[in-house]
Amino acid sequence: MNVVIFAGPTLSASEGARVLDATYLPPAAQGDLYRAALGKPVAIGLIDGYFERVPSVSHKEILWAMKQGVHVFGAASMGALRAAELSAFGMEGVGEIFKAFASGALEDDDEVAVVHAAAEDGYRPFSEAMVNLRATLQAARAAGILGEESRRTLESFAKGLFHADRSWPALFQRARETGLDVAGLEAFRRFVTEHRVDQKRLDAFALLHTLHARLEAGLPPKETRYAFSHTDAWEHIRQKVGAAPASGELDAAL
Template identity: 35%
Template sequence: MNEVQKHLDLQRDLYIYTGPSLSRDITRELAPNATILPPAKRGDLALDSFEMLPKVIVLIDGELFQNLTVSPREIMKLLENGVTVIGAASIGAIRAVELRNLGMIGVGCVYEMYLSNEVIADDEVVMAMDPITSEPYSEPAVNFRFLIKEAINRGVFTQEMYERTIDELKKVYFSKRNLQILLAIVRELYGHDVSNQIEQLAHNFDYQIKSMDAKKAIEKGLNLFNQCSLKEVN
């Protein structure tokens, strides 16, 4: 086998499905030898969609409203055939909760939110995105949950205020959710002073929990892939 063929085989071994949660450019920096694919839709993870089954799949983003979403059955078949599947940040976190007892690995805060039933609705992780580049046009509710929890830690918000704000935010259609909408809700409920404190916090605190979870999942995927490769060499 020549070096080019070895590189192609390596690319087949680690698949990452990402989009608005973490850009392909950043993903490429983190995993330069992985096969990086756009958000998964129904059928993308079916066994017959692969020429060669990968060792590890990191499922981050998936299409939830544009097309039928990737199904649990597709992932179950991969797990049954020895593929390691990691989920985080978005549809990956949701599927990881559903399939955790069958071997799918969940990573990150968003996964924990769904596992604990703090978050139930799928639309809390959804972002409007460019159909070609997957660049996000809106912000997900789970990011704002993370931001407001930090506000609670700093004494700006109470738990009751958090719950009321999130209830109001969930009334906004997912594609319209952004920081300005959140600030308007806080301003309406609790006044300009509290809104200004949240705005300042948003500019000084990294609340992009989906992207942080995606990076953790990729790191986990790389570690597991390397372990598989070492076992094969030995």
């Protein structure tokens, strides 16, 4: 069956192909999901998407795709954000990050933002997503490596960093500068080395496994009940897709 997955820094195409046979495309920019939906796939999985320097994948193109009978799933990064925003219309979210945004436990886009290398370098991340920092801190607390006060302090330090500057070295440096317990930090450093939690990656695989199971069970065309309005903004997206190639080499993704 024809399935399209948008991914990059969270999950490589070769890794994804081991779970789900699909067409793997780079992180989605505005218009890319509409372009993919024109090919009438059974489903589209949105994991990574660009932001900052170009318009992000729009809600409107997701709504249009579902109106054409295409199932749209989201997880991990931009996909989790859009699924939380459009779940009432039928976009399906998968994973812990989606659940956190859908419940309101998380609200900020920067929670999933990373900067990364270009396609030829495998979209290698240069920063760490806040959701991964949070998940690892929580895992260390559960393992008894960190007390609750230390976990909260480190989480606050991480959130205070600009998303492009978030990394484990930057967090440890900030902690040292503020005088946190050196022995406790060293134990946590060892924990991160051995047990770092990549929640985005876990949720991306969860999306692929979910899609695989749904396809195996039989996935009829998507049914929707909302009316789709052809606004000027929507026509602008359609015209732009007709005049431009797919998203190129940008350097920041959700």
